[in-house]
Amino acid sequence: MTSQIATPPPATAVKPPYRLFLTILHLAAVGALGGFIFAALGGLLGTGIGLLFAAGIGLVLLVGLVYALFGVGWFEIARVGALYRTPIAPLHWRRRDRPGFGGWLRSLGRQAIDGRMWRALANFAITAILGVVVIRLFTAIVWSAIIAFAPLTDAEAIVGPFGGGGIPVVWAPLVAILGIAASVAGMIGLALLHRTLSLAIVVRSRETELTEQVRASSAQREGAVRAADVERTRIERDLHDGVQPRLVSVGMTLGLAQQKIDDDPASAKELIAEAHTSTKAAITELRQLARGIHASVLDDRGLDAALSALAGRSHIPVSLDVRMDGRCSREAEAAVYFSIAESLTNAAKHSRASEARVTVRIREGNTLWARVEDNGMGGAQVQPGGGLDGIANRILAAGGTFRLDSPHGGPTSLEVNVPCAS
Structure with missing residues (x-):
């Protein structure tokens, strides 16, 4: 006879009643704070528009408004993901596609019209409205609990929870029971409604995720080619x-x-x-x-040793700062290695640089990040078929991002980010 041992639920599992209670608390908290937050955002918008031509003060306020909206959207996505234990990608600021002030301005504009941020803001507004209703329902529960003892007083009638005409004291216990039941049911219904709306608005649909994956795969394939x-x-x-x-x-x-x-x-x-x-x-x-x-030392001894050998062969002095806990995938390390190698070659051949600095880190999210900076004359641009174009394509093929900042007069800096598991 074979005995079967029941497997206990995971320690992180949370029972539905407890999840409903957490949702109600979230609604109440957002309902209490949402009005102040939207009042502050509206104040920034109104003051920014009003002072738009006053020595640029309005522009500064409007820029701050975009950052504030991004912060609220980031918080809302993190809140929904943590509340419902749903894996949701955090909201990221739009990356620059061009160097300098123009690139920052373009990223600011793209962030201001980012659909995912505005969906999160819309969900936050809906949550705030539902939260206000939850607070009123909680007030009704407190009122119902109080009037249950009304027959013990000398009063002949009591006032309703939201004002209005009086209720005979003889009906107070029944009204209290019905009020508590209706309020609790209303809170549970609002909690369930919040879950449905939040997961529909904040969490991307499977079709959207597949579309994004196909688009990313196509971009990586084109970059690899x-x-x-x-x-x-x-x-x-x-x-x-x-x-x-x-x-x-x-x-x-x-x-x-x-x-x-x-x-x-x-x-x-x-x-x-x-x-x-x-x-x-x-x-x-x-x-x-x-x-x-192909750098054989990259496979044998890792990126740190390969970069040390690369810096030793460089025609200009290279300051190397590599801090990595463990190894990334071969493709990720190779993409970063050759990007750094090409950057140092360009610095030695074209930028008239006298020194260069290379920094490599493994950042949060298991991303391999590298930055190469030289003190040359700047003015580097991505030309089709050139070395920088090769870097951009190699990084894109590895699923990473590439950013070049090279104003005339220098310095030139190049940053790459590649997923460690690319």
């Missing part, structure tokens, strides 16, 4: 402009040495020595080219 094209073009250019001419020169030098080996052995030896030197240089270039395709 473009990155492969850029890499192939770079390899062809390095072979054509570097190794190939040197090997041709070696062949010609050996041919001349072969012709002079009988008549002028001394000159032939010099030519052979020259060909030997050129051959070693070609081997070095091939090794560098192979290292540019």
